[in-house]
Amino acid sequence: MEAKRATVRDMRRRNRAVLLSRLYHDGPSSRQELTGVTGLSAASVSNLVGEMLEQGLVEEAGAVDSDGGRPRTLLRVRPGYxxxxxxxxxxxxxxxxxxxxxxxxxxxxxxxxxxxxxxxxxxxxxxxxxxxxxxxxxxxxxxxxxxxxxxxxxxxxxxxxxxxxxxxxxxxxxxxxxxxxxxxxxxxxxxxxxxxxxRAEMWFGAGRGARHVVVALVGSGVGAAVLTDGVSYRGVSSSASEWGHTTIVYGGRRCRCGAEGCLEAYVGAEAVLDRWRVARRGRVPGPDEESGIAALVAGAERSESAARVLEETAGYLGAGIANLINLFNPERIVLGGWAGLALGDVLLPRIREVAAAHALRHPYGQASIELCRLGPDxxxxxxxxxxxxxxxxxxxxx
Amino acid sequence: MEAKRATVRDMRRRNRAVLLSRLYHDGPSSRQELTGVTGLSAASVSNLVGEMLEQGLVEEAGAVDSDGGRPRTLLRVRPGYxxxxxxxxxxxxxxxxxxxxxxxxxxxxxxxxxxxxxxxxxxxxxxxxxxxxxxxxxxxxxxxxxxxxxxxxxxxxxxxxxxxxxxxxxxxxxxxxxxxxxxxxxxxxxxxxxxxxxRAEMWFGAGRGARHVVVALVGSGVGAAVLTDGVSYRGVSSSASEWGHTTIVYGGRRCRCGAEGCLEAYVGAEAVLDRWRVARRGRVPGPDEESGIAALVAGAERSESAARVLEETAGYLGAGIANLINLFNPERIVLGGWAGLALGDVLLPRIREVAAAHALRHPYGQASIELCRLGPDxxxxxxxxxxxxxxxxxxxxx
DNA sequence: GCACTTTCGTCACCCGCTGAAATAAGGGAT
DNA sequence: ATCCCTTATTTCAGCGGGTGACGAAAGTGC
Known part of the structure; x- marks a missing residue:
């Protein structure tokens, strides 16, 4: 709607951005390749790259010899720029x-x-x-x-x-x-x-190469990031994707946000441990939440209460993920956060089943559900x- | 991420688009105004407008006289182009x-x-x-x-x-x-x-002037459209915003999509009437859904079952809308669809209350909840x- | 009719992309 | 070792397009 006017200067900035992004995200390329990929003419690529070389933004990175012609010199973004x-x-x-x-x-x-x-x-x-x-x-x-x-x-x-x-x-x-x-x-x-x-998962982790990704994070709290074409969805005041506080059990458990039935009140680490505490009628092992979740996951085979709590957690999490799939129709859901990784490690197949049952067939068919690769750091x-x-x-x- | 290269031709197209969109959406303006609003130079506006006049895309629409100078001639998109x-x-x-x-x-x-x-x-x-x-x-x-x-x-x-x-x-x-x-x-x-x-609400109805709008539609089925800057959010295969089939009552009523606890299974017209049927232990008045909903709304004061069903409906709808607010952080929620309008007409204040209770304070504060203005046609x-x-x-x- | 004001159009100029031609940098054959 | 061939890159003239400066157009007020 409110597109801005363009000047001849913007054009150059844009084309530099296209080249630079390509070099950054998809590794070293020759000028030759860049012309093909970006659609720019060889002359322009040469011109733009020359400028960026001179500014130290880009550097040469060896050459690949072609069969019988002048070898292409590879270019990459200079890390020390x-x-x-x-x-x-x-x-x-x-x-x-x-x-x-x-x-x-x-x-x-x-x-x-x-x-x-x-x-x-x-x-x-x-x-x-x-x-x-x-x-x-x-x-x-x-x-x-x-x-x-x-x-x-x-x-x-x-x-x-x-x-x-x-x-x-x-x-x-x-x-x-x-x-x-x-x-x-x-x-x-x-x-x-x-x-x-x-963003990190998108650039370097499980989101690489995908255009529409939702990163679902479960720790003590629960959140999500919706990323489309490398930019994250922000609403009018950038507080979008508060997944943790969407209602999944109307009239259900009270959440620390004050509302009832929030997803976080079921699958957040604190909530999961609380549900376990109720199920086993007693204290949960471990000095902190992380060891508690670890104990829960480890106890699944011996303890019936642990198994039941895990099964329920997979249910809520799967339904919550199905909601993300229905609403955002992503190409990939990436589950992370320290608790998300710990739980997902054992529950992922079950989560996929539940999500399949709750999401519409068509969008579910487009989406894969994976775990984060990078860890909480x-x-x-x-x-x-x-x-x-x-x-x-x-x-x-x- | 995958931005395309720009040529000098794209620039002109873009600038024409900026001018044209402005003229289309915000009514007649003079060239003078256009320079200010678009950021283009007066020379370019004159040039571009001249071209579009010649092509019959734009026409003059009278003049406004200024105090002491040459009057500005107004321009508008020619409806018959x-x-x-x-x-x-x-x-x-x-x-x-x-x-x-x-x-x-x-x-x-x-x-x-x-x-x-x-x-x-x-x-x-x-x-x-x-x-x-x-x-x-x-x-x-x-x-x-x-x-x-x-x-x-x-x-x-x-x-x-x-x-x-x-x-x-x-x-x-x-x-x-x-x-x-x-x-x-x-x-x-x-x-x-x-x-x-x-889209229609966005251009000509309750969405005018807003940048982030979610249109929530309730009829027999339940759907939503997420509109940002005039373009609607599409996921990877354009089946995004299937709001009706998000889970709101985990383990709840079975929906016609096969899953349990979908929003549609609670606030879709069919579901509302079905809940009323159960509440009053008998047939619902009227030959079709529309008259049924009308009877329900009309019966709120006399019938306790109707009042209860309506109250519950406002609850589910409010929670569903709160989910949209938490996830999309829009500037405005526009409620429509024939059932949405009929219900919203009496329930809107209550829906707002419930939404406020279920959404996070910050995003809720940014969003207004209104009814569609254009009707289902x-x-x-x-x-x-x-x-x-x-x-x-x-x-x-x- | 004249001075003043404001809008709009024209022109020379600069920027940046493009295609064509020239140049660079190899490999392989003689 | 030299020449020819192939492929990559650079150079250059040309073209499209936005901009600022300037002047024409079209009013108002005295």
């Missing part, structure tokens, strides 16, 4: 990680969070300290830092300046961008941690892809 | 309607469908006959017909040639596009009827907007 930082604000620690453009980790700094409801100022201080630490450790000059992506557990309201609402941290309208801006000159990007993890990787995505979309202009 | 046809394949009749570009209805032809499971050939014959009838009635030459949009009750698989899966008609993989193509040379467009109705209008949208997106090139 710029560096990015990904920040994962978790519930127990703040992780700050530095990457080059190829997403090779160069330095990492973890700051534990003591309080269950940390003050925003504390988190900001941790992030800034981590930023200094990793850039110093890797010897990165400030102007070589392309940007900093931050993944937070909660809703990020994208606007002139990002504002965060994170129930689990007790944050309500925290102007995180403004607070960080006061302490650093770097470009800042913010998104929900589940979505950044989804990929939140910072995904956060760091935010500035990279911007770079690619802008054709490499800083 | 081309004509479009919208087809509504309903469960009881096929409607074919002819419009000019301004969506003024010029001729209409209805063909009743006798069988509950009509043969595709019959429907195709009706459509082709209707096409001949309306073009003949309005005296439209074949080459003035921009295209034909068809709305069908079911899933449209968009591909090289559209294929329709419509459970309610008993259609399974009907190659509707290929069948129609054999009988007409016009450009053809296909979409689900709920989505075309959503707008399916053909929405279908007819498909070729118009194409024309606008292509900047007016046929």
């Amino acid at each position: 710029a560096y990015v930082v990904g920040v994962d604000v978790g519930e127990t620690r703040v992780r700050v990680e530095l990457f080059d453009l190829a997403m090779t980790g160069l330095a990492k700094a973890d700051h534990p969070i003591e309080s269950a409801r940390p003050a925003p100022e504390t988190v900001v201080r941790h992030i800034l300290a981590g930023l200094d630490a990793v850039t110093a450790a890797a010897g990165i000059a400030p102007d070589a830092l392309l940007g900093v992506g931050v993944g937070v557990p909660g809703v990020v309201e994208q606007g002139a300046s990002a504002v965060v609402h994170a129930q689990t941290l007790g944050w309500e309208g925290v102007p995180l961008e403004a607070m960080l801006r006061a302490g650093t000159g770097a470009s800042l990007y913010f998104d929900n941690g589940a979505k950044t993890l989804g 990929a939140v910072s990787v995904g956060a760091a892809t935010l500035p990279v995505a911007k770079l690619l979309a802008d054709g490499g202009s800083r | 081309a004509y479009v046809v919208g087809v509504d394949v309903g469960e009881t009749r096929v409607r074919v309607e002819l419009f000019d570009l301004a969506m003024t209805g010029l001729a209409k032809a209805d063909h009743p469908i006798e069988s509950a499971r009509p043969a595709p050939e019959t429907v195709v014959r009706h459509i082709l006959a209707g096409l001949d009838a309306v073009t003949a009635a309005a005296g439209i030459a074949p080459d003035a017909l921009l295209g034909v949009g068809v709305g069908v009750p079911g899933v449209v698989e968009q591909g090289a040639s559209a294929v329709v899966h419509a459970q309610t008609l008993g259609w399974e993989g009907v190659p509707l596009e290929a069948m129609l193509r054999a009988g007409t040379g016009a450009s053809l467009y296909f979409d689900n009827g709920a989505k075309t109705l959503g 707008a399916v053909s209008v929405g279908a007819a907007t498909l070729p118009v949208a194409k024309l606008l997106a292509d900047g007016g090139s046929r």
Whole structure:
């Protein structure tokens, strides 16, 4: 609807973006290949690539000899052209990680969070300290830092300046961008941690090559990221895909959000353990949720209560996934999160069955259901892809 | 991700599209205004508009005098530049309607469908006959017909040639596009009827001016259309937003799709009446579903069973709408469909309450819930907007 | 009728893509 | 070792298209 006008300049930016994205995502190619793939003329490819070579954005990467002609020189994005930082604000620690453009980790700094409801100022201080630490450790000059992506557990309201609402941290309208801006000159990007993890899976994990993916994350909480053509679906205020708080059992268990029958109140780690506690009429083993879930999965063969709770969990999860399939008609559902991986490991076949029973035949037939490949640590990787995505979309202009 | 290269030609097409869309959706403007709104230079606007005037795509529409300077001449899209046809394949009749570009209805032809499971050939014959009838009635030459949009009750698989899966008609993989193509040379467009109705609401009804809208339709069946920036969300095979078959009561009532606990099995007209039948332990008044729902709504004050069924319906519907809000974070939810309008008319305040209780506070605060403005006949209008949208997106090139 | 204001059209200029031709960089045959 | 052939890349003139500057058009007010 509100498309913007185009100028001759936009055209060049766009074409640079096309070339650069192709080089970035699909590895080294020759100019020759690029002409075929992008539809640009050989002359333009040469021209654009020459410019990017000169700027140090792209570098040569050997050559492949062809049968009898001039060998093609391969090109790739130069990993050292710029560096990015990904920040994962978790519930127990703040992780700050530095990457080059190829997403090779160069330095990492973890700051534990003591309080269950940390003050925003504390988190900001941790992030800034981590930023200094990793850039110093890797010897990165400030102007070589392309940007900093931050993944937070909660809703990020994208606007002139990002504002965060994170129930689990007790944050309500925290102007995180403004607070960080006061302490650093770097470009800042913010998104929900589940979505950044989804981005990481999309670029480097189970979502590679697919156009429509929904990443479903199950941990203590439950969330999802809907990714179409590499961009994540955001509603009007970027708080879309709150899968965990969709109603799946009308009038059912009360959820910590206050509503009844939320999916999270059935398949979130806390809820699963609570259901097990009721089923076995007693305490659940293990000091924390992670060991509890591990015990549950391990106990499936011996304990009838464990088996029943797992079966029910597969049911709710399968129905929840079927809802995603019916509503978003994705090509792939990627199940992750620490609890999602632990449960999915044993329940995936059963989840697929239930989802098949609850989803419409046609969309179900289009969708495959898989597990995440990257593990929960990929939140910072995904956060760091935010500035990279911007770079690619802008054709490499800083 | 897979952005296409741009040429200097694309740029012009794009800029024409920007101007044309603006003129189409936001009414007459002067060249002057257009420069401001689109960001194009006055020179370009003049150039582009001149071209479109010459082609008859745009016409002058009077002038407004300014205080002391040359008056601006207003421009608008010329309604008679081309004509479009919208087809509504309903469960009881096929409607074919002819419009000019301004969506003024010029001729209409209805063909009743006798069988509950009509043969595709019959429907195709009706459509082709209707096409001949309306073009003949309005005296439209074949080459003035921009295209034909068809709305069908079911899933449209968009591909090289559209294929329709419509459970309610008993259609399974009907190659509707290929069948129609054999009988007409016009450009053809296909979409689900709920989505075309959503398009109509978006362009001319309750969705005007909003960027993210979800249109929720309740009739015998239940569906939704998700519209972002004027384009409807399609998944990988365009069968997205099957809202009616999302699970809302895990393990609940059996739905005609075979699964348990679908939203449609609670708030679809058939399901509502069935619940009423159980509640009052007896037959429901009226010869058909529409009068049944009308009786239910009318009986709310006298009959306790009716009041209870309505209250429950508001509950399920509110929770279903809350799910849409949580997942899509729209700016507006538009409730329609014949049953949706009848129920919404009395239940809207209650639906809003329930939705507020089930949705997360933040996304709920962003969304307003309203009723459709156009009524169920707008399916053909929405279908007819498909070729118009194409024309606008292509900047007016046929 | 004249000065002033505002809108609209024209023109030279710059940018960027393209096709054709030229050049580079090999392999294989003589 | 040289020449010819093949294939990849670069160069160059040409064309399409947006822009700013300038001037013409079309009013109002005195």
